[in-house]
Amino acid sequence: MRVYLGVLRLDGRAVDETAVADVARRGLPFRTDGRPDASWRSADGRVHLHAWHNEPHQLDRPLLTSAPDGHGATGWSGYMVQPAGPARSGDVAGVWARLAADEHGLTAETCASGAEVVYHARTADAVVVGNRALLVHLVADAAGPTADLVGLAGVVATGYPVTDRTAFVGVRALAPASRLRADAHEVAVHPLASTDLGTATTADVAERLIASVRPLAGLAEPVRLGLTGGRDSRLILALLHAAGVPVQARTTGAADDPDVVVATQVAAALGTPHHVHPPSGMRHGAIDVDPLERLHAAVRLGEGMLGAYDRVGKVDDVYRPELVPFSGSGGEILRGYFASSMADLDDAVEAERELRARLLVGVRRLNPDLGAAYQEDVAPWLESARQHAGAALEDFYVRQRIARWQGAARSATSTGSLGWRPFLDHHVVATARRVPLPTRTSERLVADVLDRLAPELAGIRFAGQRWAFDRTAPTDPAARAAWEQREPVGGRHGGRAGLDWRTDLNQVREVLREVVLDAPPELWELVDRRRVEGFLGRAGTPSRKDAVQTWHLATVAWALASRFGTEGRAATASRPVHVEPGRPESTAVVRHRPGEVLAAAWRRARQVVRGVRRRVGRVLRP
Numbered sequence: 001m002r003v004y005l006g007v008l009r010l011d012g013r014a015v016d017e018t019a020v021a022d023v024a025r026r027g028l029p030f031r032t033d034g035r036p037d038a039s040w041r042s043a044d045g046r047v048h049l050h051a052w053h054n055e056p057h058q059l060d061r062p063l064l065t066s067a068p069d070g071h072g073a074t075g076w077s078g079y080m081v082q083p084a085g086p087a088r089s090g091d092v093a094g095v096w097a098r099l100a101a102d103e104h105g106l107t108a109e110t111c112a113s114g115a116e117v118v119y120h121a122r123t124a125d126a127v128v129v130g131n132r133a134l135l136v137h138l139v140a141d142a143a144g145p146t147a148d149l150v151g152l153a154g155v156v157a158t159g160y161p162v163t164d165r166t167a168f169v170g171v172r173a174l175a176p177a178s179r180l181r182a183d184a185h186e187v188a189v190h191p192l193a194s195t196d197l198g199t200a201t202t203a204d205v206a207e208r209l210i211a212s213v214r215p216l217a218g219l220a221e222p223v224r225l226g227l228t229g230g231r232d233s234r235l236i237l238a239l240l241h242a243a244g245v246p247v248q249a250r251t252t253g254a255a256d257d258p259d260v261v262v263a264t265q266v267a268a269a270l271g272t273p274h275h276v277h278p279p280s281g282m283r284h285g286a287i288d289v290d291p292l293e294r295l296h297a298a299v300r301l302g303e304g305m306l307g308a309y310d311r312v313g314k315v316d317d318v319y320r321p322e323l324v325p326f327s328g329s330g331g332e333i334l335r336g337y338f339a340s341s342m343a344d345l346d347d348a349v350e351a352e353r354e355l356r357a358r359l360l361v362g363v364r365r366l367n368p369d370l371g372a373a374y375q376e377d378v379a380p381w382l383e384s385a386r387q388h389a390g391a392a393l394e395d396f397y398v399r400q401r402i403a404r405w406q407g408a409a410r411s412a413t414s415t416g417s418l419g420w421r422p423f424l425d426h427h428v429v430a431t432a433r434r435v436p437l438p439t440r441t442s443e444r445l446v447a448d449v450l451d452r453l454a455p456e457l458a459g460i461r462f463a464g465q466r467w468a469f470d471r472t473a474p475t476d477p478a479a480r481a482a483w484e485q486r487e488p489v490g491g492r493h494g495g496r497a498g499l500d501w502r503t504d505l506n507q508v509r510e511v512l513r514e515v516v517l518d519a520p521p522e523l524w525e526l527v528d529r530r531r532v533e534g535f536l537g538r539a540g541t542p543s544r545k546d547a548v549q550t551w552h553l554a555t556v557a558w559a560l561a562s563r564f565g566t567e568g569r570a571a572t573a574s575r576p577v578h579v580e581p582g583r584p585e586s587t588a589v590v591r592h593r594p595g596e597v598l599a600a601a602w603r604r605a606r607q608v609v610r611g612v613r614r615r616v617g618r619v620l621r622p
Contacts, residue, residue: 001029001030001055001319001414001415002055002063002076002131002414003028003051003052003053003077003130003131003132003135004049004050004051004075004097004099004130004131005020005048005051005130005132005135005136006047006048006049006099006100006108006128006129006130007020007048007050007106007126007127008046008047008105008126008127008128008182008183008184009045009046009047009125010125010184011124013046013125014044014045015041015045015046015047015048017048020034020036020050020139021033021035021036023135024036024050026138026566027132027134027138027566028132028135029301029315029316029415029565030315030316031316036052037051037052037053037063038050038051038062038063038064038075039051039064040064040066040073040101042101042102042103044103047102047104047105047106049073049099049100049106051063051064051075054319055319055321056319056321071102072100072101072102074098074099074100075098075099075100076096076097076099077096077131078094078095078096078115078116079096079418080094080096081094081214081215081425082094082215090177090194090426092111093211093212093425093426093427094425094426095111095113095116095419095420095421095426096111096116097109097111099118099130104183104184105181105182105184106127106129106180106181107179107181107182108120108129108174108179108180109178109179109180110175110176110178110192110403111425111426111429112176112192112430112433113176113398113402113406113421113424113425113426114174114175114176114178114398114402114403114404115330115402115406115410116131116407116410116411117131117173117174117403117404117407117408117411118173118174118180119131119132119136119137119166119171119172119174120136120172120174120180120187121137121140121170121172122187123140123141123170126140128140129180129182132411133166133167133168133171133173133303133305134168134303134564136171137166137169137171140170140171141169141170144168144169145168145564145566146168146169147167147168147169147304147522147559147564148165148166148167148168148169149370149525149526150165150373150374150377151165151166151167151168152167152304152526153363153370153373153374153377153526154359154377154378155167155304155305155552155555155556156362156365156366156526156527156553156556157359157362157363157374158358158359158361158552159548159551159555160305160306160400160401160404160405161173161305161400161404162359162381162396162404163377163378163380163381163400165377166303167304167305167559167564168564173403173404174189175189175399175403176399176402176429177192177194178192179192194430196427196430196431196434197434198434199434199435199436200431200435201435202435202445202448202449202452203452205334205428205431205435205449206449206453208425208427208428208432209239209425209449209453210243211427212422212425213239213420213422214243216240216243216324216420217245219245219246219324221322222246222247222248222273223240223246223248223324223326223420224248224249224250224323224324224325224326225240225247225248225249225325225326226249226251226252226327226328227249227263227266227267228251228259228262228263229258229259229261229262229263229266229462229463229464229489230259230328230462230464231328231331231446232328232329232330232331232332232423233263233327233328234266234328234457234462235328235331235446235449235450236327236331236422236423237249237266237267237272237454238270238450238457239422239453241270241453241454242453242454247326248272248274248275249263249267249272249275250275250276251263251264251275251276252278252279253278253279254279255276258464258490259463261463261489262460262461262463265460266457269454269456269457269460279499279500279501286578286580287499287501287577287578288576288577288578289501289505289576289577290574290575290576291308291512291515291554291575292511292558292574292575293573293574294308295308295555295558296558296565296573297313297314297315298312298555298558299555299559299562299565300564301313301315301412301415302409302412303408303564304555304556304559305404306405306408306412307551307552307555308554309548309551309552310409312408312409312412313414313416314415314416316415317415317416319415319416319417320416320417321417321418323417324418324420325417325419326420326421326422328423329406329409329410329421329424330402330406330421331423332397332401333398333402333424333429334423334432334445334446334449335440335441335443335445335446336390336393336394336440336441338354338355338393338396338397338401339390339391339393339394339397339437339441340440340441340468341354341393342354342389342390342393342441344390345389345391345437345441346390347389348385348387348388348389350389351385351389351390352386354385354393355385355393356382359381360375361549362552363375364531365528365531365535366526366527366528367525367527368528370526370527381396384396390437390441391437394437394440398429398433402429406421406424410424442468442469443468443469444469447467461486461488461489462488462489463490464488465488466486466487500544501577501579502548502551503544503547504544504547505579507577507579508577509547511577512550513536513550515554515557515561516532516550516553516557517533518557518561519557519560519561520560520561522560523560526556527553532553535550536553
């Protein structure tokens with residue numbers, strides 16, 4: 001992982017490097033003494049650019065590159081497919097963010113997917129930019145972390161931020177394909193200039209995809225691909241195969257899970273080594289999981305802006321440059337994803353209804369004042385839907401679901417390896433978005449690219465759903481018979497896998513429930529306690545959708561309780577759940593560590609005291 005921080009003092013004072021190091025020691029998700037691994041400073045000390053990392057030294061990937069005249073420096077987070085050299089950022093392929101400093105100020109740029117996020121904050125004394133929101137926040141506000149409850153309302157509702165707000169007061173995210181320039185006079189944000197104009201074709205997208213992985217063709221060891229029975233990972237495998245990149249695929253699940261059945265056929269058709277592993281958390285039929293450990297990792301790595309339902313990686317992970325993992329993450333960008341749910345892309349009423357369903361799903365559980373503030377915050381998106389219909393949903397998907405959700409997930413996993421994401425490549429995204437939206441939402445683009453890259457896979461069915469353009473049965477008998485042969489592969493549980501411990505175990509739901517109900521007072525400023533208790537106490541087994549919502553609530557509760565993972569005690573949090581092979585989950589035992597109840601009571605008491613102090617401070621603050 002590479003972390004960058006730029007600071008511009010507006011008050012004429014030099015940057016306090018001791019304070020920066022202290023903040024880094026508290027806020028970075030890997031072990032560090034806080035001192036930057038590389039730095040550049042202006043002659044007057046008002047402009048600084050610092051870099052930290054947990055990677056081994058790589059000659060071809062310097063942390064900072066000095067300007068030819070020495071009066072500036074540049075750092076790139078993420079990865080570039082080719083060296084930037086003197087080229088404009090808009091010409092650089094890969095998944096990256098660029099941060100630069102010179103004698104006059106700071107510059108930050110994001111790629112077209114925004115999946116390497118840049119955060120920024122401005123105070124009366126300074127402008128701070130960086131690719132870790134907590135670090136930016138703590139440098140801008142030494143008294144932090146101070147939660148932005150309106151920003152966290154989006155995480156409660158959807159599992160990720162839904163505007164440019166973050167989890168921290170005063171910190172915002174830079175939109176994809178944007179450039180921020182800060183100097184002593186102003187902070188200005190503009191779109192990145194692009195030389196790609198006009199409508200793109202299937203061939204254009206396929207060419208960009210091949211280019212996005214071409215540097216990996218010479219690897220001695222195969223890259224690793226998580227292969228499922230769906231479209232996106234199948235397309236990644238076809239892409240790697242066509243580019244001559246050695247691949248080793250793996251699928252998790254039971255032998256009769258649709259994903260396993262289909263992935264095995266796909267790998268065999270392309271001659272790809274393929275391994276099947278038991279579902280996450282399961283060993284020899286038993287389930288061993290730790291919801292609290294997962295919550296802590298999500299908060300520490302995802303900074304409270306990524307629901308713990310999704311696995312993000314390990315805190316203090318060891319970086320392995322030889323490990324190049326792949327998945328189908330982000331493939332929906334080729335399908336216009338959120339817009340694909342619309343029957344008519346020009347129907348503004350349907351677009352607004354669809355966006356409301358996504359943004360306001362949990363708003364009834366928010367406190368009235370926070371609910372009103374949250375709805376005001378997302379109102380521009382609803383207005384965009386009224387103005388631009390389906391295009392607004394596609395834009396929301398890229399700016400929020402890709403840039404913020406995928407961005408947080410990719411940043412989190414980069415503590416352990418460099419996550420290569422062809423679907424999020426700067427040129428792939430820019431080119432795909434020039435394909436007409438109806439071509440993408442019909443899935444014709446993905447189907448045509450797949451046929452171009454790997455025609456061998458044409459006869460293999462999917463798990464889950466058909467192509468969007470193939471869902472209506474033809475009336476001709478011969479065509480109907482061929483259509484029926486393309487029926488997606490099902491299993492005992494339909495198109496999905498079997499047991500999912502995150503949603504299906506009562507023991508896990510009980511741990512999450514306790515985390516929420518033991519949350520500090522700040523959570524109850526955000527959500528209505530009576531409604532949340534009613535939601536968590538529903539009789540019977542809740543739906544998987546409700547279980548996902550519970551993970552979102554628990555993530556925010558844990559973020560507030562652990563001050564976004566900055567309290568050392570939170571790192572030792574553990575609440576293992578063990579289920580014996582073949583034992584009904586309703587009778588399985590949750591293992592409690594000795595002294596856990598007393599420790600929880602002590603934490604609760606301290607949280608209440610902190611909440612009272614925080615309220616008093618707000619009243620007395622001038």
